[in-house]
Amino acid sequence: MSDGFQNGSSVTDDFVPRHLGHTQSDIDSMLATVGVETLDALVDQAVPEQIRLKRALSFTGLDGRLGERALIDRLRRFADQNQVYTSLIGMGYSDTVTPPVIQRNILENPGWYTQYTPYQAEIAQGRLEALVNFQTMVSDLTGLPLANSSLLDEGTAAAEAMTLCRRATRGKKPAFYVADTCHPQTIAVLETRAEPLGIDLRIGPADAVDLSAGDVCGVLVQYPDTHGEVHDWSALADAVHGAGGLLVVATDLLACTLLRAPGEFGADVAIGNSQRFGVPLGNGGPHAAFMATHQKYKRQLPGRLVGVSKDVHGKTAYRLALATREQHIRRDQATSNICTAQVLLAIMAGMYATYHGPDGLRRIARRVHSLTVSLAEGLRAMGYAVGKTPFFDTLRIPVSDPQNVHTAAAAARINLRRYDDDSVGVSLDEASDEVVVARLLMVFAQGADPSKKPAGNMEPIPEVHGRTSDFLQHPTFNRYHSEHEILRYLHRLQSRDLSLTTSMIPLGSCTMKLNATTEMLAVTWPEFGRIHPFAPAEQRAGYARLFDDLEAWLAEITGFAAVSLQPNAGSQGEYAGLLVIRAHHLARGEGHRNVCLIPTSAHGTNPASAVMAGMKVVGIACNERGDIDMDDLEAKAKAHADNLSALMITYPSTHGVFEETIKRVCSIIHENGGQVYLDGANMNAMVGLCRPGDFGADVCHLNLHKTFCIPHGGGGPGMGPIGVVAHLAPYLPGHSVVELPGNQRSGAVSAAPHGSPSILPISYAYIAMMGAEGLLSATKHAILNANYMASRLQGHYDILYTGNHGRVAHEFILDCRHFKAEAGVSVDDIAKRLMDFGFHAPTMSWPVAGTLMVEPTESESKGELDRFCEAMIIIRKEIAAIAAGEMDREDNPLHHAPHTALVVGANEWPHAYPRELAAWPASYLRDYKYWPPVGRVDNAFGDRNLMCMCPPVEAFEDAEG
Numbered sequence: 001m002s003d004g005f006q007n008g009s010s011v012t013d014d015f016v017p018r019h020l021g022h023t024q025s026d027i028d029s030m031l032a033t034v035g036v037e038t039l040d041a042l043v044d045q046a047v048p049e050q051i052r053l054k055r056a057l058s059f060t061g062l063d064g065r066l067g068e069r070a071l072i073d074r075l076r077r078f079a080d081q082n083q084v085y086t087s088l089i090g091m092g093y094s095d096t097v098t099p100p101v102i103q104r105n106i107l108e109n110p111g112w113y114t115q116y117t118p119y120q121a122e123i124a125q126g127r128l129e130a131l132v133n134f135q136t137m138v139s140d141l142t143g144l145p146l147a148n149s150s151l152l153d154e155g156t157a158a159a160e161a162m163t164l165c166r167r168a169t170r171g172k173k174p175a176f177y178v179a180d181t182c183h184p185q186t187i188a189v190l191e192t193r194a195e196p197l198g199i200d201l202r203i204g205p206a207d208a209v210d211l212s213a214g215d216v217c218g219v220l221v222q223y224p225d226t227h228g229e230v231h232d233w234s235a236l237a238d239a240v241h242g243a244g245g246l247l248v249v250a251t252d253l254l255a256c257t258l259l260r261a262p263g264e265f266g267a268d269v270a271i272g273n274s275q276r277f278g279v280p281l282g283n284g285g286p287h288a289a290f291m292a293t294h295q296k297y298k299r300q301l302p303g304r305l306v307g308v309s310k311d312v313h314g315k316t317a318y319r320l321a322l323a324t325r326e327q328h329i330r331r332d333q334a335t336s337n338i339c340t341a342q343v344l345l346a347i348m349a350g351m352y353a354t355y356h357g358p359d360g361l362r363r364i365a366r367r368v369h370s371l372t373v374s375l376a377e378g379l380r381a382m383g384y385a386v387g388k389t390p391f392f393d394t395l396r397i398p399v400s401d402p403q404n405v406h407t408a409a410a411a412a413r414i415n416l417r418r419y420d421d422d423s424v425g426v427s428l429d430e431a432s433d434e435v436v437v438a439r440l441l442m443v444f445a446q447g448a449d450p451s452k453k454p455a456g457n458m459e460p461i462p463e464v465h466g467r468t469s470d471f472l473q474h475p476t477f478n479r480y481h482s483e484h485e486i487l488r489y490l491h492r493l494q495s496r497d498l499s500l501t502t503s504m505i506p507l508g509s510c511t512m513k514l515n516a517t518t519e520m521l522a523v524t525w526p527e528f529g530r531i532h533p534f535a536p537a538e539q540r541a542g543y544a545r546l547f548d549d550l551e552a553w554l555a556e557i558t559g560f561a562a563v564s565l566q567p568n569a570g571s572q573g574e575y576a577g578l579l580v581i582r583a584h585h586l587a588r589g590e591g592h593r594n595v596c597l598i599p600t601s602a603h604g605t606n607p608a609s610a611v612m613a614g615m616k617v618v619g620i621a622c623n624e625r626g627d628i629d630m631d632d633l634e635a636k637a638k639a640h641a642d643n644l645s646a647l648m649i650t651y652p653s654t655h656g657v658f659e660e661t662i663k664r665v666c667s668i669i670h671e672n673g674g675q676v677y678l679d680g681a682n683m684n685a686m687v688g689l690c691r692p693g694d695f696g697a698d699v700c701h702l703n704l705h706k707t708f709c710i711p712h713g714g715g716g717p718g719m720g721p722i723g724v725v726a727h728l729a730p731y732l733p734g735h736s737v738v739e740l741p742g743n744q745r746s747g748a749v750s751a752a753p754h755g756s757p758s759i760l761p762i763s764y765a766y767i768a769m770m771g772a773e774g775l776l777s778a779t780k781h782a783i784l785n786a787n788y789m790a791s792r793l794q795g796h797y798d799i800l801y802t803g804n805h806g807r808v809a810h811e812f813i814l815d816c817r818h819f820k821a822e823a824g825v826s827v828d829d830i831a832k833r834l835m836d837f838g839f840h841a842p843t844m845s846w847p848v849a850g851t852l853m854v855e856p857t858e859s860e861s862k863g864e865l866d867r868f869c870e871a872m873i874i875i876r877k878e879i880a881a882i883a884a885g886e887m888d889r890e891d892n893p894l895h896h897a898p899h900t901a902l903v904v905g906a907n908e909w910p911h912a913y914p915r916e917l918a919a920w921p922a923s924y925l926r927d928y929k930y931w932p933p934v935g936r937v938d939n940a941f942g943d944r945n946l947m948c949m950c951p952p953v954e955a956f957e958d959a960e961g
Helices: 025-033 039-046 067-081 102-105 126-144 153-167 183-199 234-242 326-334 345-379 402-411 434-445 482-497 517-524 543-559 570-587 603-610 630-639 661-669 726-731 758-793 818-823 827-836 863-882 915-919 939-943 955-958
Strands: 086-088 174-181 200-204 215-222 246-251 269-272 289-293 308-310 316-320 394-398 414-418 423-427 563-566 596-600 616-620 644-650 675-682 699-701 722-724 812-815 853-854
Touching: 025 039, 025 699, 025 758, 025 863, 039 758, 067 326, 067 517, 067 543, 067 758, 086 434, 102 517, 126 308, 126 316, 126 345, 153 183, 153 215, 153 269, 153 289, 174 183, 183 482, 183 570, 183 603, 215 234, 234 246, 234 570, 234 644, 289 345, 308 939, 326 570, 326 630, 345 482, 394 722, 402 414, 402 423, 402 434, 517 644, 543 563, 543 699, 543 722, 543 758, 563 726, 570 603, 570 644, 570 675, 570 722, 570 726, 596 603, 596 630, 603 616, 603 644, 616 630, 616 827, 630 644, 630 661, 644 661, 661 675, 699 758, 699 827, 722 726, 758 812, 758 853, 758 863, 827 853, 827 863
Parallel strands: 086 414, 174 200, 174 215, 215 246, 246 269, 596 616, 596 644, 644 675, 675 699
Antiparallel strands: 269 289, 308 316, 394 423, 414 423, 563 722, 699 722, 812 853
16 A cells, blocks of 8 residues: 555545645655655654554544635635625724735735745845834834834733833832723733733723832823824823833824824833734734834843844845844743744835835825814714814714614624723724715714704814824835835845745744645635624624634644634743643632743743743753653652642654653643643644644644644744643633633733634635645655655764654754864854755754754655755765865855855955855756845844844945945
8 A cells, every 4th residue: 555645535626735745656765765664654663652643533514625626615605704894993903905016926925925034144135124124114103213023913012011111120110000091902911911920900091190109110001092082191201201110102103104203202112003004904913013112122122123234245134133032042031932923914014114105104194084084073063072182093982872873884884893881983094985984974874963063173183293203214115106116126025035935944843834825815805804803793704614613623633622713823822821721720729830840942932931921930851862851850840749830841842753751741740730731833743643632731832834834924924822621721811802702711812812813714724625634644744754854864964863763753953063173164054055055944053052953844845855955965075075174174165155146256256165166066056046145144243233224225335335
């Protein structure tokens, strides 16, 4: 019998063989290289028998698997069940017009959405420049000099601002005050975040904050507030500063084109959501939130920060700055657990501002405000008490019979904001026009009282609130306003990046697999994209069907009783899972359980998440094989038995091995009163073979942007849903605005009820088109690919860790540590040299310093695996040549990599090795050559000379002159 996937489907568009990279002859050849006769025999050697699933997966509502056309038809039926009304609910979510040139060439373009996080700066210059544009846009509009390159959503951005305030005041001020006129979903996320951290969250009127005790680290206000009112917060800023605290302002970037910038009236931190800059509503996400602050808080700023530096040739180059703040460096001392940002959406928002320019943004804002004024005047003429308080785009209107108004609005296919009292909210947006205003006036006419006369005319935005400062003056925002120019700019940037359209990205623990076109199609359908997250449930019926199926399917895959789709990143999934465990202990009267055991090999987000969940981290040693030291685990579990909350473990292990002791590990924790949290980053090695819920885990998060095919997007979006056992199901995240099914007793971890819903059709499509048999085959192919590459590279490199049978799981670690002493070659040199071969480096120096962790995924062909192995073997020979003295220890292609076209094509060639070896070290490069746009970037220079906004034109002229 063949070991490959048997295509038993009668359809002609069967997806499985299109997702998997091999023919049967490829499989036979690879098995021979590995040294086993069958694929099942290899899996038997790699995966412990005692944890193997004894049956096939079974998916509700899915008989076998769907072909690509059938999948599209099913998603179309779901889409048809969603109803696209004109949603004027507001609350931080606005309809917008995505410029088609941006939709087609960024959102729908695999050259942009399949990139990895830009840790290898030399081959990520395009998206790094786009992120600098985003940072500059945010900084200019908020009036604050330093902005990060995006956060997950506005609610979590507010929570990050709260912890920044606490860090900035050195933890000496335990209270954080939140104005009750902030968006309710933001307040809910703050409540969730504050409690385990011991932050005294105080909520009340902005004009009633008590600063007399000197214990308030920060104050958060909304500008304009959730009801639409615009206030002058200057006096509050002075009072907060006088009390030693910081003022945080949640703001609207479009409003900031007309309103005084937060930084100009004393804000220390500005946060918000850039969604209305061309990013679809998407039922709540994904959207790029932002945070801006002063330079003095650069070490406290969470998330990623793109800086401007230079390469070895003096050319301007971008790179991620101040990495010492991040979790993989500082672990439980990190500023945040954020790992996934929202890069793709930040790039869209930045390009929206680039395309429209400052004048275009002002025109859009003035039009929105003018329509709102027209609506307000019409309502006042009808006798409605629309006050004269300044507003931008939102009105809160007292009515005598709100239900009657909502009924009339629904008949006109309009959604308005519902309040608990006798008032209705209306928020206009870029998609609004005079017809919408007329429809609204007809809706409100039924409850009008013409006997009430309006007092005076509506006033424009008063001078005290009006913006007088310029913004977006850099040439980038004033150059690309025609479609031809923006199109060329986008493609120029795209060409400077390496994505999955270029070559495989073999990153261990990151699972850079095929993001199939069919999986992506529904993301930009308006029936998914134009839904407001707080629209009535009946308008989101298609989404509900998709959620129900996906939750059930993920529960079946993991072996858990219930799933929450709310966490909108893997890091958020970790955090949410630990909060569930915390809530469980609290409910049992064991709130003192706060010790979290974490192996020393764990990803840095694990300890950072544990701290955010109010836990104390205790490290567990690993043995010489990279496995958990069972003696150390048992000793520490017993020592902390009275206070043990959880163990965080990655399985297969961080070292790419299925540890045989996993059941015993879980038993030890349970015997000592704790719960087991399993990091699902390596789920791609388990789907269909084994299930965390079966071998003892209590909670597991899944990276949908890894195992389940949501693209990485250059560093986001991601999704990190969690599965839990039955006794933890009541503690899954809830939501303050939208009622979720089940008995949620935990707070919200994301602003939207289902995190980033508009990308969930991707994972739905993947599971539906693969089916149970296809998913199992994908897992087996992932294990085959990793073991094949390990076998090919064995003898050239040492494979650092293997299981009892000498096999790895879906990834493996190459030991490069001895090259430094032998040839002066570091793992960084190897990474840069791989760029000359057209490859992104594997994961560097994690979990072991000086190593490379390789993960090929199941969707790469044998030819691509061989091409990467050839590159690694050639590099190994170059290292050997240096060690033997055949190449100079300093002047060699590894030390000077990557080699740019400008350097290779220059008149002078200063190196002892030939140009051909520098640029075309492998024969396949003569057919296609990706050229790194810059040489090796000077990271130290960039951190010493931190610049995180668009550099002046002179910087480019000097570098290129």
